[in-house]
Amino acid sequence: MSPAGDARGRAEQAEGAAGPRGGGRPGTGRAAAVLRDARALPPLALLLVGSQFAFNVGFFAVLPYLADHLGGGLGLAGWLVGLVLGLRTFSQQGLFVVGGTLTDRFGARPVVLAGCVLRIAGFCWLGFAEGTASVIASVLLIGFAAALFSPAVETEIVRQAVRHERASGTPRTRVLALFSVSGQAGTLVGPLLGSLLLLGGFRAACLVGAAVFALVLAGHLRLMPGPESRGDSGPRAGEGRPRLREGVRLLLGDRRFLGLCLAYSGYLLAYNQLYLALPGEVERATGSQGALGWLLAWSSVLYIAAQFPVLSWAAARLSRRATLVWGLLLVSLGFASAAALTPVGALGGLLPSVAFVTALTLGQVLIVPTVRAWLPDLVDDARLGLFTGALSSLSGLVVLLGSVPAGALLDMGGPVPWLALAAVPLAGAALVPRGPRS
DSSP states (O other): OOHHHHHHHHHHHHHHHHOSOOSSOHHHHHHHHHHHHHHHSOHHHHHHHHHHHHHHHHHHTTGGGHHHIIIIISOOOHHHHHHHHHHHHIIIIITHHHHHHHHHHHOHHHHHHHHHHHHHHHHHHHHHOOSHHHHHHHHHHHHHHHHHHHHHHHHHHHHHHHHHHHHHOOOHHHHHHHHHHHHHHHHHHHHHHHHHHGGGOHHHHHHHHHHHHHHHHHHHHHHOOOGGGTSSOSOOTTSOOOOHHHHHHHHHTOHHHHHHHHHHHHHHHHHTHHHHHHHHHHHHHHSSSTTHHHHHHHHHHHHHHHHHHHHHHHHHHOOHHHHHHHHHHHHHHHHHHHHHHTTOOGGGGTHHHHHHHHHHHHHHHHHHHHHHHHGGGTSOGGGHHHHHHHHHHHHHHHHHHHHHHHHHHHTTOSSHHHHHHHHHHHHHHHTOOSOOOO
16 A cells, blocks of 8 residues: 555544544544444444444353353363363354355355354353363354354444445444444443352353343344345355355465464454453452453443544554554553562552553554454455454464463463563564555
8 A cells, every 4th residue: 555545544544533523522522423423324234233232241241250160160270271261262263264254155144143043052051061071062152153143243344334435425434433332332231240140150141141142133133134135235146156265365375464364363362361361360369250340341441432532543643554563562561561560469459450451452442443444455345254254263273272371371370471471462563564455
């Protein structure tokens, strides 16, 4: 991309992040802009935004407490807990390429519906699972369900954002920002709901999570159009479906895309420590898991509050590459801060956890939208699902390979594991490709 094109892209990103200019207090103006954008969305895009909220509510009512359930409730060793969590991430992120490919071929509706059904079954199974094999199987089913649902929804919201941009002139970045904020709002509500549900036991949390996905399934059955209605912009029967082999060949030959995948992998492995390292640190500091839900809530509140102003600042001053690098450096700083503050007893011993969550979230604010904005510049629309899925699949493989040693490392305790994990996003920052191309 030329310098002028890159500057134009950053200006569009800034406009999308900050919203329309106007008088009044900045917070009030941003909130009003978000409401205007939501009201202007077409029905399908609004359904996808709402689905992302509900999906995260059900998901995060259970997942943050899974490590404690496996280690404390079922008595699994630390390395085995790391393996189970890594398998969950791999079966989800690692198999996104399957959901993305199916979305390119058949459209979003059938893939989303199948994902909802499997997620309901997986949560019900996990709630009653007791043996190691049963737990692993249920966790794999939960992950694969998301591997169908999430890439289908993410691919379709990008396509709908492009359609809305062409029809109304609203930058697609604003639609994607609404989608992201909706997901983070679900991430905020989910752990708090889980904290209350745990009063009735882990099984109760799983069953309520399944009920949430049943509501999502009902909503899509009723409101999401099939390909024949042309509300779904995915390919339809007889319209030149993309060939998988050709798509994979292009994917593996795209060095910029592969570099982006590896950089994103460093972030994703670090982010996975919210569910592997953070619960253990909270337990060590306070003797219980009670504060975990509040820390995850703080992460969501900070993300929602910081996304628009931080992205606006970054878009006006930094290239996409620099934004991604700074995001990964912030994540690394979070681990280093936790290591440095471990001996400090302030905030009831939670200061390392607060520092880690804060830096990780600010890094996430920069990383996730930047990577998502990069993809349409790298891929033809007919293969957007494949590349969207492959990004998560390759990253999920890295998480699987890294979670077992991370779990074993965390069994050591102290600041050393945090310092070792700080090197992961640093390595990702070194692998960020030089720049986007049109």
